[in-house]
Amino acid sequence: MEIQIDIDDKVPLFTQVMEQIKQAVSSGDLAAGSPLPAIRQLASDLGINNKTVAKAYRLLERDNVIQTKGYRGTFIHPDAIENCTTDLNIWVTTELTKSITAFRHANVTDSEIRIAFADVMNTNETKGN
Amino acid sequence: MEIQIDIDDKVPLFTQVMEQIKQAVSSGDLAAGSPLPAIRQLASDLGINNKTVAKAYRLLERDNVIQTKGYRGTFIHPDAIENCTTDLNIWVTTELTKSITAFRHANVTDSEIRIAFADVMNTNETKGN
DNA sequence: TAATGTACCCATACATCATAGGGTACATTA
DNA sequence: TAATGTACCCTATGATGTATGGGTACATTA
DSSP: OOOOOOTTSSSOHHHHHHHHHHHHHHHTSSOTTOEEOOHHHHHHHHTOOHHHHHHHHHHHHHTTSEEEOGGGOEEEOTTHHHHTTOOHHHHHHHHHHHHHHHHHHTTOOHHHHHHHHHHHHHHSOOSOO | OOOOOOTTSSSOHHHHHHHHHHHHHHHTSSOTTOEEOOHHHHHHHHTSOHHHHHHHHHHHHHTTSEEEOGGGOEEEOTTHHHHTTSOHHHHHHHHHHHHHHHHHHTTOOHHHHHHHHHHHHHHSOOSOO
């Protein structure tokens, strides 16, 4: 398990970590059940912050690509192969595109769309992230 | 027809202009067909920029609250009373709320939603505004 | 000539947010 | 005791978008 990080890349660090783990799962380098490095360990190896690796792990767990087992560590999810190809963001983008296209067709200003979006995001707050 | 502008209000100036004209229509102070001040005139009276008043007029015309007749000036739309109560933004907000609620329920991060939103807004560009 | 709405260029001040980091602390369990 | 994931505090930087302004110009028509 080796991860290469490019600090100068425009791609966010946590995204680079996510993509490389997913890619390792897809290529078979990481089989279901395989242990992953501890958060602090991987962050130290890559020379980046704990929180950055933790963020990548958190997102990967949400996507059911990895599993965290508390003090025992983190492992590849049993269904990782299927789940690391499905992209939640594609669905989000598709849905938003449908709505925004309709708004623009009704001559709603981009500014107005952005204002309304910001309103919705801020009034119904969510805690983390 | 008098419009009061509060520079220190957080509400944008063009919004204040829009709201007061709509309110004057609703209260009957401005009847259908009544002429509105010229853009440069009103801007001068209020001590604000031409573009700010022009923006308010542009949006009001889109909402069919006013009508511009080229060199002849701007007038209250025949159906202004009905149209100044219907708010396009309510529809936009409702639609976005539905989508965003679904995203959050699927554990999509607010950051991810914002990124996807910005992508959609920027890839399919529109010209003005 | 003068006034109308409209369009384009430029710029600035301000707010919001994503990313990333530094630090500390917690409960759990070998 | 040591390591696990996790949660919270605070900070800084860069990107982006809004609102507003200044200026110039256009075709149209009284």
